Amino acid sequence: MPPSTGFFQLDERDIQDAGFSSNPRKLRVFSVVVSVLLLCAAGALIFVSTRHSSASPSTHCSFNVQLSSADPSNFAFDVVFILGAQAQRNLSSGVIVPAFHTQSRVEAGSVIYHDYAVKRFIISGGYNVGVRYDLVNNTVFASANFSFEAFALARQWPSESEIMKRVMCEELGVPAASVLLEETSATTDENAKLGAVILSRSNFFTRSNNAGAEKSRLRVGVLTNLFHMPRAILSFENELASSLCQSGPSIDLVPLYVEDYIPFSHYQDSNWIALMENYYSTKRGGRLWNATALADIMHLRQEQGIQSSLSVSSLV
16 A cells, blocks of 8 residues: 555555655655655644734724714813814905814814813814815815816915814914824815824824823724714724724724814804804705704703713714
C-alpha cells in the first residue's frame, strides 16, 4: 500500500517512477521529508490566519442613538457638531454673515458652551457660495452646482464654518480653542463622513481620556434645527456606525435641537421664540410644522430654565 500523507496519497506508479520500490530506506526518507514540508505549510497557514484575525477591526462596539434631545442631567459630551448652513451678504454693509437659521445654530451652540459647560465643538460646513447659493440676491439654488469650477471659485469667499466661528468666538464669547472647523463638506452626508474622519484621528477624541486610559465610550452631540435633524441624525448614525464604530470605542449619538436652546440666548435681545414661530409658519425641510406648538414648548422651556426636560423633539 502506498504511504499516506493525510493530504494526498502516492499511488504505485509514483513510487515506481521515483525508483523507491527497490529501496525501502529511500522510501522512508522521502515520506519523512514530505511530512515535514506539509507540517511547515500548515504552520504558515495558521500564522497568516492569526495575523489577519488580530488586524481585523473590532466588532464589539455598541452604537446607541438617542431619539429625544439630551437629558439636561447628563450633558457630558466629548464633542458637539454644529452643522453649517447658508451664508448671506448683508445688503447694507456688504459683510458676509450667517443666514437666519445658520445664526440660530451659532447662538444655540454658545448657549450650550456657557450654560451646559460643553467645551469642544466642530463646526462642519465648507465653501459653498456659488455651489449651494449665491451672494448677489442671497438665493438658494434649486439644484446645487457640484462642478469642479464651482468649488474652485467658491474659495473666493469664507467657508460656512469660518463665518459661524467668527460670530461664535468674536461676538458670543466662545474661545477659539474650543471650536474646530471642518471646511470641505457641501452636504449633510459629507458633514457626517468628514466628521467621522476627524473623530477617528489617533489620540484626538476616541483613543484616551484625560487620565491617559483607553476611552470606552464616545458621546457625540449633533446640533441643528428641528426641520433638519431627522436627515442629519440618520446621516451621522450611518456614517459613524459603519466607519468609526468599527475601530474605536462605543458611541452615544445624541440630537441637540437648536429650538431647545435658542430661547436662552440673549444676544442682541432677539425674541427668538417669535422669530422661530414665524420661520416655521411656512414649509421647512419639505414639510409643514406646528409653529404654535413649537412656540409653546420654547416658552415653557424658557420658564422652566436650562434644566427643563421638555423638547421640541416631540414634534418630529
